[in-house]
Amino acid sequence: MQLLKDRILKDGIVKPGNILKVDSFLNHQMDITLINEIGKEFKRRFSDCPITKILTIEASGIGIACITAQYFNVPVVFAKKAQSLNLDGEMYITKIESFTHKKVYDVILSKKFLGPDDHVLLIDDFLANGCALLGLIDIVRESGATLEGAGIVIEKGFQKGGQQIRDMGIRLESLAIIDSMSDNSLVFRD
Amino acid sequence: MQLLKDRILKDGIVKPGNILKVDSFLNHQMDITLINEIGKEFKRRFSDCPITKILTIEASGIGIACITAQYFNVPVVFAKKAQSLNLDGEMYITKIESFTHKKVYDVILSKKFLGPDDHVLLIDDFLANGCALLGLIDIVRESGATLEGAGIVIEKGFQKGGQQIRDMGIRLESLAIIDSMSDNSLVFRD
Numbered sequence: 001m002q003l004l005k006d007r008i009l010k011d012g013i014v015k016p017g018n019i020l021k022v023d024s025f026l027n028h029q030m031d032i033t034l035i036n037e038i039g040k041e042f043k044r045r046f047s048d049c050p051i052t053k054i055l056t057i058e059a060s061g062i063g064i065a066c067i068t069a070q071y072f073n074v075p076v077v078f079a080k081k082a083q084s085l086n087l088d089g090e091m092y093i094t095k096i097e098s099f100t101h102k103k104v105y106d107v108i109l110s111k112k113f114l115g116p117d118d119h120v121l122l123i124d125d126f127l128a129n130g131c132a133l134l135g136l137i138d139i140v141r142e143s144g145a146t147l148e149g150a151g152i153v154i155e156k157g158f159q160k161g162g163q164q165i166r167d168m169g170i171r172l173e174s175l176a177i178i179d180s181m182s183d184n185s186l187v188f189r190d
Numbered sequence: 191m192q193l194l195k196d197r198i199l200k201d202g203i204v205k206p207g208n209i210l211k212v213d214s215f216l217n218h219q220m221d222i223t224l225i226n227e228i229g230k231e232f233k234r235r236f237s238d239c240p241i242t243k244i245l246t247i248e249a250s251g252i253g254i255a256c257i258t259a260q261y262f263n264v265p266v267v268f269a270k271k272a273q274s275l276n277l278d279g280e281m282y283i284t285k286i287e288s289f290t291h292k293k294v295y296d297v298i299l300s301k302k303f304l305g306p307d308d309h310v311l312l313i314d315d316f317l318a319n320g321c322a323l324l325g326l327i328d329i330v331r332e333s334g335a336t337l338e339g340a341g342i343v344i345e346k347g348f349q350k351g352g353q354q355i356r357d358m359g360i361r362l363e364s365l366a367i368i369d370s371m372s373d374n375s376l377v378f379r380d
Contacts, residue, residue, distance in 0.1 A: 030266040032259045046368065058249035066253035069222045076220040076253065094306040113219040 001041050001175040006186050008154065009033060012150045014181050018156065022099060026153065027060035027125050035067045038054045038175060042123065042151040043071035045173045053077055053103065053114065056106060057096075057132050065123040065151060072112040072121070081105040087128060092142050096135035108136050109143075116144035127152040130161020137170065150172060157189050191231050194206050195378050198225060198344065199355065205369050210347070216343065217250035217315050223242040224259045228365060232313065232341040233261035235363045241268055241311045243304065245330065247286075247297060254343060255313040257263050261313070265380040266304045268330060270296040282332050286325035299333075305332035317342040319362060322353025339363060347379050 013021040025031040051072050055066035057079045065076045081096075082105060088110040097104050114120070122136050133150055140147045149171030155162045155175040165172050179190035195366040204210040215221040241262050246255035247269045255266045272295060280301040287294050304310070311325050323340055330337045339361035345352045355362050367379035 011279070011323065023300065028267065028270070028300055029266070030256060030259075032256060032265060033263075035256070036260070039303075059252060059268070059270070060248075062249060062252045063268075064254035066220060066222060066225070066256050067260075069220075070226070070257075073223075074223060077218065078220070080218070080249070110213065110218055111216065 003034070003037055004153065004176045007031075008176055008178075009186060010069050011185065013185065014183055016085065017174070018159075020156070020178065020181060020186075023156065026064075028182055032067065035064055038064060038153060039068035041067050041175055042121070042173070044121070045150060045179070046072075046151065049121065050119045051148055052117070053145075054121050054123050054134055055079065055109075055114065056123045057081070057136060061124040065131045068123055068151070075113075077109065079107045079109045079136060081107055086181050092139045094135045094138040094142075096131045097129075097158075098131065107139070109139050111143070114136055114139070114143040114145050118145035119148050120145050121148050122150040123152075125153045126151070127155040127161045127165075127172075128159040130164050131159065132160075133165060137165070138170075151175075154178065191228070191311060193224070194343065194366050195312065198368075200364055202376065204373055205375065207372070208349075209353040210346070210371060210376075212342070212351060212367065217272055218252075220253050225254055228254060228343060229258035229261050231365055232258050232311070232363070236262075236311055236341065239311065240309045241338055242308045242334075243327055244311050244313050245299075245304065246313045247271070247326060250316075254315055258313055258341070259355065266268075267299065268282075269297045269299045269326060271297055282329045284325045284328040286321045287319075288321065293326075296367065297329070301330050301333070304329070304333040304335055308333070308335035309338050310335050311338050312340040313342075314340070315343045316347040317345040317351045317355075317362075319356050320349075323351065323355060326357075327358075341365075344368065 054069045054076045068147045069076045091108045097125035152174040157179045179189045180187045228318045244266045282299045342364040345364035345367045347369045370377045
């Protein structure tokens with residue numbers, strides 16, 4: 001998606017440790033006009049899929065998922081990190097390791113909101129090691145829903161997550177895949 | 191907002207401890223059609239304000255803020271709970287106490303994304319004790335921005351937050367205010 005790649009080149013900042021900061025438009029401040037174009041692009045790429053729900057994980061995936069859901073006319077469900085007193089009843093539970101925060105979370109989703117009749121599109125802002133996405137895939141499998149695919153805004157193509165998920169036979173659409181990055185350059189996959 | 195009140199009566203569940211669960215449409219599963227109507231209503235109520243940014247706090251405020259932002263044509267900025275390795279540079283920092291999770295969070299916002307030229311609308315899903323909203327108000331004051339007001343989806347009118355914030359002279363628009371609730375009844379303020 002050229003609009004996104006141009007924005008990453010213009011406003012993305014590469015930091016030591018293979019960190020790409022896009023917090024001025026994607027995951028701290030959010031440029032809603034850009035995210036609307038991202039939502040339209042996900043709809044274009046998954047227009048052949050009978051999506052009934054968009055599943056994401058808190059926190060930075062939620063806004064992108066909500067904007068995208070408007071183009072599919074479906075609800076969003078977001079998995080929560082750590083136990084909440086307000087969540088009771090039966091839950092799907094999995095564990096994910098956060099690269100950013102260097103810790104392991106329990107991730108939970110109420111069983112009420114995902115079941116065998118659902119056709120699920122996963123949405124998230126970043127894919128690097130794939131831990132968050134693998135956690136969501138676990139939850140979809142446990143629910144018996146059909147996983148139609150995953151839409152990612154930015155994939156770090158030089159980390160293992162994308163390859164691992166494609167090798168599982170899952171349809172993965174990343175709007176910008178970065179093959180290498182350094183202080184001076186940022187190379188996108190064609 | 192009658193559509194919202196009707197939905198709370200239909201799908202809200204009152205739990206012991208003055209907990210109102212609206213997780214089937216607002217803060218776990220999200221009914222995007224309803225949230226679009228909520229966004230339009232916030233725009234109607236704050237149409238006289240020169241809003242430049244919508245500020246919310248992760249996680250459940252983000253989706254509502256993003257949908258609402260489309261009607262104001264402004265970016266969303268969300269404050270983050272706890273330190274993230276990806277957030278460097280100067281930050282506004284405040285503390286909030288979570289009623290739901292029974293703990294105190296550091297809440298941070300990058301100084302890059304809020305300053306004296308901004309006119310801010312705060313958006314959140316719930317207002318009860320007011321801790322989250324007071325934290326966001328702190329951040330706005332520290333930034334030198336103009337606080338235009340706060341838009342809340344559901345206010346628990348029998349808890350102190352709403353009164354406290356109105357007493358500070360802040361314009362607070364809650365789309366549904368609950369004056370009392372029990373297993374058998376839920377009373378809205380007119």
